[in-house]
Amino acid sequence: MSGPWRLPVNRPSPYVRRRWLGREIRRLREEHGVTGESVARAVGFPRQQLSALENGHLGPDIDLVSGICDYLAVGVNRKTAIMDAAADGWTRGWWASDAERMGVRQALYADLESGTKTITEYAMALIPGLLQTPAFADARLRSDPARHGDRFDPAAAVAARARRQSLVLAAGGPRYEAVIDEIAIRRRAADPVVVAEQLRHVAAVCVNDPSVTVQVLPLDASIRGHSAPRSAYSIYRYRDPQGSHAVAVDTLTKDLIHTDPSEVDPYVSLHSRLRAAALSPDASIRLLRAAAEHLAPTKEP
Secondary structure (H helix, E strand, C coil): CCCCCECCCCCCCHHHHHHHHHHHHHHHHHHHCCCHHHHHHHHCCCHHHHHHHHCCCCCCCHHHHHHHHHHCCCCHHHHHHHHHHHHHHHCECCCHHHHHHHCHHHHHHHHHHCCEEEEEEEECCCCCHHHCCHHHHHHHHCCCHHHCCCCCCHHHHHHHHHHHHHHHCCCCCCEEEEEEEHHHHHCCCCCHHHHHHHHHHHHHHHHHCCCEEEEEECCCCCCHHHCCCCCCEEEEEECCCCCCEEEEEECCCCEEEECCHHHHHHHHHHHHHHHHHCCCHHHHHHHHHHHHHHHCCCCCC
8 A cells, every 4th residue: 555545534443443453463373373474474574564563553564464364365254354454554544643743642542532433431530531621621731741742732732632522522423421530520630710610511511412421430439349440541432343442541651552352341341330330410410510619609690
């Protein structure tokens, strides 16, 4: 393939498709009992290029993928699925050309959100990015300059966050569900007035958008099994034929991305327990509004 092409609407995440492709190629080798060295030699590609393919790195070589399928005599249907994933993995979304200015981590989330059927999040200490107002997002993005590269531009990052929100919350977009820990509601992560408007915004989105559901997890909630979430995370379910899943786990320095079902399933199970322990959507909206009023009372007309 001569070069990347732009990502159509609702195409699956290129990152997730590359990860699926890598696992499938490795599975093919294992099924046939052949080593990477022998496959690379047979199809005429360097072993390092095959390793990059199996590890889900950028730009899967279409000729390499096709050559592997032919060498291992892959059936028509399976080859079609593999070649489709290779084409998807080669695409470049809107985030790719401006990743350094908007933030490399945010660009990765924009990639993961592409082509999703549902997005499910647990927010531990902050309001999720997909629900943040521009003022709150700007305050947070400027709060720790050391986390960003030299070309990072807070204004570009806020604009990119708004674009992500518009795509996810648009008609035909994914269903969005979030469990927000009460810590994130009470945390004064910006000026009190900014935080109050942020909480009112979350409540308003929940009321006006039927595709959005937010539940607040109270500090004194009794979670089945005494589960204790260790970090914030996002679970993505995709529209691709394989029904792929991914989990992004938020850490201080980088995001851990899981796409293998054995790593995704524990988060899905944990989230079901958090949802069961959280307040109902209606009670959550009331709490959000009350917390906002406590921070910055609404002025009488």
